[in-house]
Amino acid sequence: MPKINANIFNKYVKQFGEDTFATDGTMLYCKICEVKVSADKKFTVIQHIKTNKHKRLLARRNKPAENKQQFISQPSNKKYVFSHDLFDKLVAKEKQVFLKAPSRVLFFETEAPGVPLPPEPVLTRWGSWIEATYYYCQYFKQVRDVMQHFDSNDAVSIKESQTLLNEI
Numbered sequence: 477m478p479k480i481n482a483n484i485f486n487k488y489v490k491q492f493g494e495d496t497f498a499t500d501g502t503m504l505y506c507k508i509c510e511v512k513v514s515a516d517k518k519f520t521v522i523q524h525i526k527t528n529k530h531k532r533l534l535a536r537r538n539k540p541a542e543n544k545q546q547f548i549s550q551p552s553n554k555k556y557v558f559s560h561d562l563f564d565k566l567v568a569k570e571k572q573v574f575l576k577a578p579s580r581v582l583f584f585e586t587e588a589p590g591v592p593l594p595p596e597p598v599l600t601r602w603g604s605w606i607e608a609t610y611y612y613c614q615y616f617k618q619v620r621d622v623m624q625h626f627d628s629n630d631a632v633s634i635k636e637s638q639t640l641l642n643e644i
């Protein structure tokens with residue numbers, strides 16, 4: 477009686493999930509193991525799910541999905557997880573580095589021609605904060621390159637700025 481079987485197979489597909497089983501109406505098929513599963517009785521289906529082979533293949537199949545999720549929540553490129561806090565610190569440090577330090581300003585202008593000096597945004601003014609963000613999006617690499625040339629023993633602000641730039 478194929479009709480009854482088809483109903484049973486469909487029931488198992490629904491019960492255990494369409495990711496696990498499929499049916500064409502004449503048999504129950506395990507998508508994980510890619511084999512036909514004996515579905516005469518419910519316990520034979522459960523028995524199949526409990527086999528080591530099925531478990532192993534299921535674990536392997538689930539793995540890439542986990543990795544994918546991790547990738548989304550933790551982007552490998554740290555530049556995209558630019559936190560406000562870190563950014564505020566960076567802007568403040570860069571300001572200290574170049575404040576009243578004409579030799580550093582000169583060095584910056586020589587090393588990164590055409591790149592404007594890091595801005596000094598008024599952090600309470602949203603517009604200037606956005607400008608600063610835009611600046612670092614554009615010139616992040618150049619600023620970091622120049623900062624690497626500075627002697628970290630020269631000033632605390634340089635050392636801290638270098639650390640921040642490497643963290644970002």
Ligand SMILES: [Zn+2]
Nearest residue numbers: 506508509530
């Ligand atoms: Zn299986």
